[in-house]
Amino acid sequence: MKRDIKHIKTVSEFLKTFGLEEPNNPFISILHPLAILKSKSLLEHDYILDFYTITLKDNTCSHFLGKKKFNFEEGELAFTKPNQVLNISSIDQLNTSKGWVLLFHSDLLKSTPLFNKLSDYRFFDYSINQGISLSTNEQKRVTECVNFLKNEIMLTFDKHSSVVISSILEVMLNLCNRFFERQFDKKAIEDNYIVSKIDAFLKLYYENNLFSEKGVPEVNQIATYVNLSPNYLSNILKKETGKNTKDYINYFILEKSKSLLLNKQDYSISELAFKLGFNYPHYFSRFFKSKTGKTPLEYRKQEY
Known part of the structure; x- marks a missing residue:
């Protein structure tokens, strides 16, 4: 049976669709994976998002944004970029997830140098149907960046916010780039x-x-x-x-x-x-x- 595709243009629209509160900053949000699924009917659709997502999922995390279902033995990071066809998969074990989902729109960064660098981070490519495997220490390091972001986006948005958020996000993406290059042959990905x-x-x-x-x-x-x-x-x-x-x-x-x-x-x-x-x-x-x-x-x- 063919699945309907829902097009979601903004982070705010995504949160509204999934019955969540409006974000303090309309361009970025950090969610616990269990917060995403409010209705089983949401699993019946595929989604096209106009923003980026990064998901940390461990072997107990039940909901995941991605192209395919992943086999998480330890912890893995997965990435999506705008205009990919995505689905939300669901497995059992609902109680002990330690993961998170970061959503951010490129409009947040357009006055910063990071705006033009996003396409250089190859792990956002749609074709990578495998997450980046992380050690416990690597999970801790990237989660520290997410927690730093979480604290920043809780503050009132001012003229410095985009630059500060961009700086934190760039550190996080550069860490991800290190993990990515360790695991994948970039040339093979680009060629195939x-x-x-x-x-x-x-x-x-x-x-x-x-x-x-x-x-x-x-x-x-x-x-x-x-x-x-x-x-x-x-x-x-x-x-x-x-x-x-x-x-x-x-x-x-x-x-x-x-x-x-x-x-x-x-x-x-x-x-x-x-x-x-x-x-x-x-x-x-x-x-x-x-x-x-x-x-x-x-x-x-x-x-x-």
Whole structure:
């Protein structure tokens, strides 16, 4: 039986869906895994989240966000990034879980250096269907970061909050990177997973100024790059991310435009539009507003 897919755009919406209290900070929340499941009916759906999740799950933890069910013998960390198709699995043993779930939206970080580094943390890749195994000491270290974050997000949000939270989160992610590189061969992951290759293609295409020189890449170009037919490629992306190839390209452009709008170089809207492959600025403005509900100028002026 085909499962319904629910699209959840914000951390606040996620907590509301699962019958939890509004977060003190709307962009980030830390939950006990047992708090997530309020209704068995929630297991009947898959989910697409527009934010990142990190889950620490030990062998007694009963609920878990992920692509597949995991076999946790000790403790493991697992990661999801925006636009993956996820499910919440449930097992027995409900009483002694020591895990946690961290949810955070990239908008929290967009005025910080970490915003542009998130794509460099390969453990967020959708294709890694295995968690990172942690020793007891490693679990303790990463949980200390989470507790530090928890204390910070309990405070009133002020102009320093994003920077402080970003700094703590970056330390945590760098620890995860150490654990990840110890366990996985990064090159093998990048060589074997289609979405990783597409992400790398789009990033390189942008860095080489090909958006401005040649326009937005065509679906056929990307299909050729990953050695798949266009239809088969779209089927894979639809299954794994909820988007076809064209939608996935547009998602990359949208996230890059958000970053550029807040860049200290202060690109004009026209410069930014051409940089992202739009022949006319008003086409870019129309695209951006259709995706965010705001014009590029409105997005640039908003304060967090």
